[in-house]
Amino acid sequence: MLSSTPFVLCFAIFLSVPLLFLFAPQILPPKDVPLLLPYEPDDLALFRKASALASSSSSRTRSSTHSRLGTATNPKPKIAFLFLTHSDLYFAPLWEKFFHGHRKLYNIYVHADPSVKITPPGGVFQGRFIKEARKTERATPTLISATRRLLAVAILDDPLNFYFALVSPQCIPLHSFLFVHNFLFRNPVASLKDAFMSPFPKYRSFIEIIDDDLNLPSRYIARGENVMLPEVAFEQFRVGSQFFILTRKHALLVLRDIKLWRKFKLPCLNIDSCYPEEHYFPTLLSMEDPKGCNHYTLTRVNWTHSFDGHPHLYKPEELSTELLHNLRVSNSSYSYLFARKFSPDCLKPLMEISDDIFQD
Numbered sequence: 481m482l483s484s485t486p487f488v489l490c491f492a493i494f495l496s497v498p499l500l501f502l503f504a505p506q507i508l509p510p511k512d513v514p515l516l517l518p519y520e521p522d523d524l525a526l527f528r529k530a531s532a533l534a535s536s537s538s539s540r541t542r543s544s545t546h547s548r549l550g551t552a553t554n555p556k557p558k559i560a561f562l563f564l565t566h567s568d569l570y571f572a573p574l575w576e577k578f579f580h581g582h583r584k585l586y587n588i589y590v591h592a593d594p595s596v597k598i599t600p601p602g603g604v605f606q607g608r609f610i611k612e613a614r615k616t617e618r619a620t621p622t623l624i625s626a627t628r629r630l631l632a633v634a635i636l637d638d639p640l641n642f643y644f645a646l647v648s649p650q651c652i653p654l655h656s657f658l659f660v661h662n663f664l665f666r667n668p669v670a671s672l673k674d675a676f677m678s679p680f681p682k683y684r685s686f687i688e689i690i691d692d693d694l695n696l697p698s699r700y701i702a703r704g705e706n707v708m709l710p711e712v713a714f715e716q717f718r719v720g721s722q723f724f725i726l727t728r729k730h731a732l733l734v735l736r737d738i739k740l741w742r743k744f745k746l747p748c749l750n751i752d753s754c755y756p757e758e759h760y761f762p763t764l765l766s767m768e769d770p771k772g773c774n775h776y777t778l779t780r781v782n783w784t785h786s787f788d789g790h791p792h793l794y795k796p797e798e799l800s801t802e803l804l805h806n807l808r809v810s811n812s813s814y815s816y817l818f819a820r821k822f823s824p825d826c827l828k829p830l831m832e833i834s835d836d837i838f839q840d
């Protein structure tokens with residue numbers, strides 16, 4: 481009789497272990513569920529490498545800037561164009577024309593979903609598809625990860641990359657390359673010393689940061705009630721366009737983030753409110769360095785009659801030099817530099833009017 485008590489106890493414990501596993505997700509708040517996405521170890525190694533290189537080279541860049549400025553080559557700070565895509569780069573010929581003649585002022589990096597068959601364009605895009613690319617899906621944190629990979633690869637690739645501009649295959653430039661470069665670095669084109677050695681925030685990031693959107697509450701709880709706490713209080717949560725231009729300082733800040741990523745990588749329960757890439761970057765930058773950001777995007781988008789989260793898609797018959805000039809105009813003192821979205825068959829008319837557009 482006595483000996484049966486430990487047996488019953490053992491049996492009860494034995495029985496309760498599977499039950500514990502079964503109910504654990506309900507018992508524990510989701511924020512404590514350890515979750516390592518399959519691709520995270522590779523990403524972390526890449527981000528750490530970029531971050532370490534940046535720290536070790538920042539002092540070197542500073543001291544060597546003087547001597548480099550004295551040389552005949554006189555390098556200028558560059559813009560890294562980050563193309564995030566899961567389709568062909570339909571407007572590659574237009575971008576080719578945009579970049580023409582400015583080889584020393586930009587770099588191109590393409591993150592193309594490897595599960596989609598994509599025809600790599602030649603020319604300036606040749607060899608610019610990053611090997612670290614992974615599958616990307618709407619309404620998942622994979623678009624955040626893809627963007628962070630692009631930032632890391634660009635940081636590792638060229639210490640002269642100063643601005644990091646995220647674009648999509650449906651984006652087009654609205655001005656000439658020199659206009660864009662001069663605008664970002666202040667006219668006339670900044671010297672390396674001016675960009676890298678000036679006290680921050682002489683050059684600021686351009687990222688839309690919105691705190692009064694009607695959808696803010698539903699987006700905040702897309703992963704469940706209170707899941708974002710304590711890292712992100714509702715008052716700190718922001719939304720904005722995915723298409724940003726970050727400074728090198730902010731690109732590194734994004735790569736070094738662990739705290740917010742832990743929350744934004746959690747799967748959404750409400751898919752209709754799930755746009756992680758439009759929430760993560762504005763929230764992170766608004767929390768970490770709001771004064772270092774212009775809180776608007778330089779990429780124009782037309783939300784009139786938007787449907788299912790998709791903005792207006794311009795068709796060839798709508799295109800004219802006048803339309804593109806109109807798309808430049810903002811309600812503020814700046815001019816939009818890029819616009820989206822344009823259907824693939826817009827390429828021909830765009831090439832025809834691009835001579836007018838790339839004059840200034």
Ligand SMILES: *[C@@H]1O[C@H](CO)[C@@H](O)[C@H](O)[C@H]1NC(C)=O
Pocket residue numbers: 782783784785786792803806
């Ligand atoms: C925005 O899209 C609507 C159609 O949804 C169109 O009628 C309007 O002309 C567009 N606005 C601009 C400035 O292109």
Ligand SMILES: *[C@@H]1O[C@H](CO)[C@@H](O)[C@H](O)[C@H]1NC(C)=O
Pocket residue numbers: 809810811
């Ligand atoms: C400028 O503001 C007006 C009025 O608020 C608005 O209808 C229009 O869409 C805005 N234009 C741009 C380019 O944001």
